[in-house]
Amino acid sequence: MAMAFLVPLALVALLAAAITWLWDYTFMRLVWRPYAIGKDLRRQGIHGPTYKLVKGCKEDIKTMKEETDGLVLDVHDHNYLPRISPHYLKWRAQYGEPFLYWFGPKPRICIFDYELARQILSSKSGHFVKNDPPATLLDVLGNGLALLDGIDWVRHHRIIKPAFAMDKLKMMTTTMLSCAQSMIKELENQAFQNKNGEIEVDFNMQFRELAADVISHAAFGSSYKLGKQVFQTQHDLMAINVASSLDVQIPGLRYLPTERNRHRWMLEKKLRSSLMQIIQPRLASTSRDYGDDLLGLMLESCNETKQGGKEGGLGMSIDEIIHELSLLLTWAIFLLSTHPEWQERLRKEVFREIGREQQPTADALSKLKEMTMVVLETLRLYCPPLFLQRKPIVDITVGGMKLPKGVAVVIPIPIMHREKEVWGDDVGEFNPLRFENGVTRAGKVPHAMLGFAMGPRSCIGQNFAMLEAKSALAVMLQKFSFTLSPDYVHAPTDIFLLKPKFGLPVILRRLD
Numbered sequence: 001m002a003m004a005f006l007v008p009l010a011l012v013a014l015l016a017a018a019i020t021w022l023w024d025y026t027f028m029r030l031v032w033r034p035y036a037i038g039k040d041l042r043r044q045g046i047h048g049p050t051y052k053l054v055k056g057c058k059e060d061i062k063t064m065k066e067e068t069d070g071l072v073l074d075v076h077d078h079n080y081l082p083r084i085s086p087h088y089l090k091w092r093a094q095y096g097e098p099f100l101y102w103f104g105p106k107p108r109i110c111i112f113d114y115e116l117a118r119q120i121l122s123s124k125s126g127h128f129v130k131n132d133p134p135a136t137l138l139d140v141l142g143n144g145l146a147l148l149d150g151i152d153w154v155r156h157h158r159i160i161k162p163a164f165a166m167d168k169l170k171m172m173t174t175t176m177l178s179c180a181q182s183m184i185k186e187l188e189n190q191a192f193q194n195k196n197g198e199i200e201v202d203f204n205m206q207f208r209e210l211a212a213d214v215i216s217h218a219a220f221g222s223s224y225k226l227g228k229q230v231f232q233t234q235h236d237l238m239a240i241n242v243a244s245s246l247d248v249q250i251p252g253l254r255y256l257p258t259e260r261n262r263h264r265w266m267l268e269k270k271l272r273s274s275l276m277q278i279i280q281p282r283l284a285s286t287s288r289d290y291g292d293d294l295l296g297l298m299l300e301s302c303n304e305t306k307q308g309g310k311e312g313g314l315g316m317s318i319d320e321i322i323h324e325l326s327l328l329l330t331w332a333i334f335l336l337s338t339h340p341e342w343q344e345r346l347r348k349e350v351f352r353e354i355g356r357e358q359q360p361t362a363d364a365l366s367k368l369k370e371m372t373m374v375v376l377e378t379l380r381l382y383c384p385p386l387f388l389q390r391k392p393i394v395d396i397t398v399g400g401m402k403l404p405k406g407v408a409v410v411i412p413i414p415i416m417h418r419e420k421e422v423w424g425d426d427v428g429e430f431n432p433l434r435f436e437n438g439v440t441r442a443g444k445v446p447h448a449m450l451g452f453a454m455g456p457r458s459c460i461g462q463n464f465a466m467l468e469a470k471s472a473l474a475v476m477l478q479k480f481s482f483t484l485s486p487d488y489v490h491a492p493t494d495i496f497l498l499k500p501k502f503g504l505p506v507i508l509r510r511l512d
């Protein structure tokens, strides 16, 4: 009898919960909030393209990008913005700055003001968090340091930071150099086999291998081979997710057994199993000493949070780090191939400070001033990350703008790296000399360079990245001269990071 009474009651409760969720999800999130936020910001003079139900502006972005996707640039033309950001260019011209647009139902304000960017990025109030990435991206990166916020971030940051102290990095230079040298040795052997001493190499691929090698050694120590398997799986997962990032996200679709989802699940399983193979032996250590490489620190960081908070660690965002590193090197080789006078200048510097045959040391690398300038100019013109995002967790006023809670601010790095008023009339040219007096004096505002971001959430690995880039370039310049292959097509593309769409085929010539 009681059962007969309880079942309809439970059904009614379920129905009520479903209606509340539906109301909250469909009406509040998809209809009311976009309307209210749009109105609020219009009142402040912030305009932008119209919000379309569920899709926001995703379709418009997709169409604009498809239209410019066929553009091919001259190799000396570094203005690839019409290829990768036609939507930002169009909306900035049409609505002024800042402007509001919609990534699906998520509101985003695109800003171009350096002072406003500085205030937001360097805020220590805890009111700005990194914008929540799409669920698909979260799957790949996990709750790595780059994606943590609040108290979790503070805890992880404290544990991971010592791994990037300069003395630790100097020790890692030996690993970086031995990885670069074994790559060069292999290339030399291949070049030897050709009568003219030349070979064609796709440096986009080559540097990905090198960066994976270096990071895998730094992060996983003796388990570096297994580490590389992990990266490959993460890379495959990322490819699936990037392919669907501009698709309209239908709630629940990611749980259905579609072909793409089943492939993703298979990769996720493989990833977990490779990670466990690496981690298990260290976890089994009774001394609770997990090792002092990055993996050891990550495990310590996870262990600490298991007792008091969410799981996480730096480890899962490693795929992104490898890409960033390899792309910085790729674009540096592109620029040195198209600017032979700078290639020669750097080679002379390497011969002067290191020698023709000698193995570079961390101290010798720090003397390569012109090389530092070239790497920084590469980062200005071809910065792998394309934007920075911060989202206020409370209603907040910043730089005179009243930002409603949850409205993400987007800072488009390649645009900020190309403003004539700040960088000067030669903004579109490769001119490493602009960094002669350091990063803060290269533009008219000291914080114009955003390649490693700024403030408390800036790149923890920037010294690592600079050292690795300089190690690899130094050993390349000692052994080879290089030019672009006639097959190279200049079409930088934004598959999550800035990449050469058709790779970077380069002709290498042995110096002797």
Ligand code: HEM
Pocket (backbone or CB within 6 Å): 130, 145, 146, 147, 157, 314, 321, 324, 325, 328, 384, 385, 388, 389, 450, 451, 452, 453, 456, 457, 458, 459, 460, 461, 462, 464, 465
């Ligand atoms: C060319 C190479 C690199 C570039 C251009 C780069 C750029 C960046 C940028 C722009 C951020 C800030 C992201 C944001 O604010 O949303 C960041 C964060 C971060 N980077 Fe890098 N990075 C590079 C290499 C590395 C390397 C080699 C490592 C480690 C080995 C690393 C570790 C990190 C970590 C852990 C964060 C998150 C910091 C936090 O949220 O507290 N990065 N990177």
